[in-house]
Amino acid sequence: MKNLKKLFAIGLLLFSIHVLAQDPHSESGLKKVIVQEILQVESYTYLNVLEEGAKKWLAVPKMEADLGGVYYIKEGMEMRDFESKELERKFDTIYFLRYITNADFAVAEEGLADPNAVSLDKASAKQPTLDQLNLVMDSVAGGVRIGDLFKNKDLYAGKKIKIKGEVTKFSPQIMAKNWVHFQDGTNFEGAYDLMVTTQETLKVGDQVVFEGVISLDQDFGAGYAYKVIMEEAVVVK
Template sequence: MKRHLTKTQRIFTDIILLLSSVLKTKKTMFKYIFIAVMVFGLISCDSKPKLVSPNAINQPAPGSQKQENSMPSADDQEVHQVEANEILHTERYTYLNVTEGKRKFWIATAKMDAEKGKKYMYRGGLLKVNFESQDFKRTFDTIYLVQQVIDSQQHPSGDMPASTETTSQSGKFAPAPKIEGVVKLSALFSNMAKYNGKTVKVTGEVIKVNNGIMGRNWVHIREKGNEKDLTITTNDVIQLGENVAFEGKIAHKKDFGSGYFYDLIMEEGKRLK
């Protein structure tokens, strides 16, 4: 049966044949063949254990289970506050066993200084199930690979209340007030560049509220028939499930730093009644 050689093996074979034809003595020939073998070994060998970089979380982790053990990424806008229970370090990464509410799990990120008992914040992350670590010779049942973990005391908002979400509460609150000149959310998302920098009015149902992040409240609203939700920063305190009207300035491709990036956001929103 004919054997198929890899590209590296073919190059190596060609080198041996070339050396055999040009070198006159067997002693010299064996000397150079030995050198070629050593070079080949150095090129093809890479035995150092590796861990997938949290900055490349969409790639399968070397030494871990296959990609089917990866779950979808967490909501890009979801903020988590956790407390560190246990900390493990490798040469390049830090693993933290954390608690969020009543739930305990692991997260992994680029190497950082961390302390047991301190509170940290992160956003998003890729869930890995049965993640095998060659560094620690163990399998993590559940672990999130995250890009950045921030000390909650160093974050502009300080301690951050856990995010809250609503299930369907339709009918519990009064309809949004009737406001003239309202722009539909579907129109905003279809023409983001057009509305960039403009002050507009919008209405919708509140589906998520994160209070006290970076000195402001973050309200997510959605209109019926539109799956996309608009994030609004405001000083107003809003309840989940409320039908609201807001006026504020639209920003397209807004980057607040620390991983807070939005394709579309309304800033300095004021509730209209």
């Protein structure tokens, strides 16, 4: 059995090197990887892949991946000393991807699937954006609109409020928090995008109700500075 496993591993490595050497999409800016190991948790899929002869770890929202499968990626956010509580494992370096797709869809950037999508093959999946969306949604009982929050920010400072909106961008595990760009279709003097920090795992296009504490003039360093931010937010029904 040990010999069979060893032969399989050698065969997989040789196959990976052969496939990587024949890359028809190299000019597109995509990088070809071959899956060597797959770890599944509730919301994420961790992939140990071979890229140009070197192994690296990738993280994407939950997907069905094939051992030995060929995928095309664009590098995402590099995280060092990242610890997965679900796996009880620390990764020296791991990349949270913006794009991953299989060979059938690696034709052009327009054909790439968003990792925020549930299925990689969903061409209709919403893409992350910071542009203002044309959203129309009912307010939550006892909640606050984003436009009203920006207009009356001093009134809500330090208070816990509810806001119903849509996730337009999701950035996981930065400074031990998930960062969510959130809109509800309202604005005040051009301010329409609310930053939310949370431990919840979401994807672009999710419409949820957040409850969290409003803070003003927060500067976390590294370019993370916000006049209005909702912190310690949880998703409520």
